Every structure is written in structure tokens, then in C-alpha cells.
Amino acid sequence: GENVEQHPSTLSVQEGDSAVIKCTYSDSASNYFPWYKQELGKGPQLIIDIRSNVGEKKDQRIAVTLNKTAKHFSLHITETQPEDSAVYFCAASREEAQKLVFGQGTRLTINP
Amino acid sequence: NAGVTQTPKFQVLKTGQSMTLQCAQDMNHEYMSWYRQDPGMGLRLIHYSVGAGITDQGEVPNGYNVSRSTTEDFPLRLLSAAPSQTSVYFCASSSQGLSNQPQHFGDGTRLSIL
Numbered sequence: 427g428e429n430v431e432q433h434p435s436t437l438s439v440q441e442g443d444s445a446v447i448k449c450t451y452s453d454s455a456s457n458y459f460p461w462y463k464q465e466l467g468k469g470p471q472l473i474i475d476i477r478s479n480v481g482e483k484k485d486q487r488i489a490v491t492l493n494k495t496a497k498h499f500s501l502h503i504t505e506t507q508p509e510d511s512a513v514y515f516c517a518a519s520r521e522e523a524q525k526l527v528f529g530q531g532t533r534l535t536i537n538p
Numbered sequence: 539n540a541g542v543t544q545t546p547k548f549q550v551l552k553t554g555q556s557m558t559l560q561c562a563q564d565m566n567h568e569y570m571s572w573y574r575q576d577p578g579m580g581l582r583l584i585h586y587s588v589g590a591g592i593t594d595q596g597e598v599p600n601g602y603n604v605s606r607s608t609t610e611d612f613p614l615r616l617l618s619a620a621p622s623q624t625s626v627y628f629c630a631s632s633s634q635g636l637s638n639q640p641q642h643f644g645d646g647t648r649l650s651i652l
Contacts, residue, residue, distance in 0.1 A: 427597075435578070458638035469542075469628050469643030470581070477638075515580060519638050524588060525596060526571075526641065528581040 428453040430518050432529025440537050445506055447532045449516035450498040456518040459492060459499045460526075464513045473514075474501070503534075511536045540564050544629050544644035551619045551651050559614040559647050561629030569632045569639070570612040571596070572604065574625040575646070581628065587612055619651045 429452040439445045451459075457478040462470035476483045476490045476499065483490050487506075492499040503510055516529040545560045563570065571586035573596075583596030587606040601623060603615040612631075616623060627647045632639040 430580075432580070460640070462641075462643075467645070469630075469645050470641075471643065472640045475640065517581075521638050524569075524586065524594070525583055526638070527583070527597075528573075530578055530580040 428456060428518055428520075428523070428525070428527040430516060430527050430529040432516050432532060434532060435530065436533045436535070438535045438537060439506055441506055441508060443506055445503045445510070445534055445536075447501045447514055447516070447534070448498060449500070449518075449529050450496075451518040451527075452497070453518070453520065454494075454497060455520045455523075457521065458519050459490070460517050461490060461501050462515045462517065462528075464515065464531075466512075470515055506536045508536050508538060510534060542629055542631055542642050542644035544627075544647050546647060547645070548648045549650070551616075551649065553619060553621060553651060555619050557616055557619065559616075559627055559629075559649070561612045561614065561644060562610050563612075563629075563631040563642070564610065565631060565633070565642065566609060567631035567633050567642070568609065569634070570606065571630050571641070572602070572612070572614045573628045573630065574598065574623075575628060576625050584614065584627075621651045623649065624651045625649060 460475035464470040489502040519526040572584040573581040585604040587593045630641040
């Protein structure tokens with residue numbers, strides 16, 4: 427089955443700097459790659475997703491890139507702000523499998 | 539619009555007790571799922587359902603049962619609680635009966651087994 431590895435497990439950056447979180451997946455048939463943000467005491471919330479027919483997607487300060495050949499995808503947050511502090515999860519799935527597999531999570535801390 | 543509602547928010551059980559975690563959604567979503575979240579292990583899929591009357595196992599189904607009698611509700615049952623089931627449990631739903639649609643999560647049930 428699918429296996430998703432996420433790095434780093436913790437990340438600390440200065441406010442205004444960029445943050446990058448990376449994930450690798452094992453199933454070459456996976457075609458959907460979402461990123462979720464989880465704030466303390468809350469459930470995860472989708473922030474951006476990308477499908478396998480696209481190499482990059484941007485939404486304001488957030489971007490995701492996908493390299494299908496290498497089977498890895500990354501989340502990029504630019505101009506980080508204190509409210510970006512949270513735990514971030516990547517995930518992967520293929521439609522016919524009906525299962526979403528998550529990475530282990532990255533705790534991002536933005537230092538003022 | 540409440541979204542996904544989980545009850546209770548907190549629960550403490552003794553080993554061997556049984557209980558049901560409730561999950562309800564008001565978005566008419568076909569796909570619903572249960573995850574457990576443990577430190578350093580991310581979210582792991584327990585069971586999922588692609589519509590009323592249809593359920594299937596996820597990655598870690600042992601010790602848990604589910605049923606889907608209505609579109610709105612997807613309860614998770616612990617048959618005989620064990621300390622290894624201490625975790626935070628999340629319910630999620632999405633439209634079109636597919637896992638590759640945005641998942642809407644509840645705020646979780648924090649469960650401790652003594």
C-alpha cells in the first residue's frame with residue numbers, strides 16, 4: 427500500500443522568512459496530494475491540494491510543487507506570519523483506492 | 539451550517555469497557571472516515587464509508603467497528619477498550635464518495651484508556 431514520509435518533523439523559522447516541508451510517496455499510481463493545517467485543539471483543515479496532471483499550484487503565500495518522477499511533493503510558505511504556526515500534514519491518494527494516507531506531520535513554529 | 543460534529547470531546551474509559559464515538563455531518567457528503575492521531579505517527583485511517591450501507595477497513599481497523607445506516611451519521615465503536623487505543627480520534631467527510639476530495643474534519647475526541 428501507499429506510504430508517505432514527511433520531513434522535517436519540526437521546523438522553526440523567523441517571521442518573514444520562507445518555510446519548506448517535503449514529502450515522498452511510494453505508490454506511483456497516487457494522483458491526489460493535499461496539505462492540511464492543524465491548529466491546537468482543532469481538526470486538520472485543507473489549505474492547498476494538487477493533482478498529478480499539474481506540477482505546481484499557488485494560492486497567495488502558499489505553493490505546492492509535485493515531482494512525479496521522483497515521487498515527492500513540497501509545501502512552500504513565503505513571508506511567514508505568526509498565524510502560520512501549526513502542525514502541517516501532507517497526504518496522498520489514488521481515486522480507486524478510496525483511502526487517503528497521511529505523512530507524520532511537521533510542527534512549524536514562526537518566531538517573531 | 540455545523541459541518542462535522544464529534545461527540546464527546548473528551549472521554550476516559552477503563553480497560554475492557556465499550557463505547558461509541560459519534561460523528562455527524564450536515565453537508566450531505568457521501569464519503570466519511572475515521573482516523574486516529576498519535577504523536578509522531580500522523581493520522582491513520584481506521585474505517586471509511588463511501589455511502590450509506592457501505593463500509594470498509596482502513597490501515598488500523600482491529601478493535602473498532604463501524605456502521606453507516608444514514609448519510610449523516612458514522613459512529614465508531616470500541617468493543618473492548620485497551621490502553622493502546624488511547625488516542626485522539628477524528629472523523630472526516632467529503633463529497634462525491636471519494637477520498638480525493640477535500641476532507642472536512644471534526645474537532646476530535648480525546649480518548650484515554652486506563
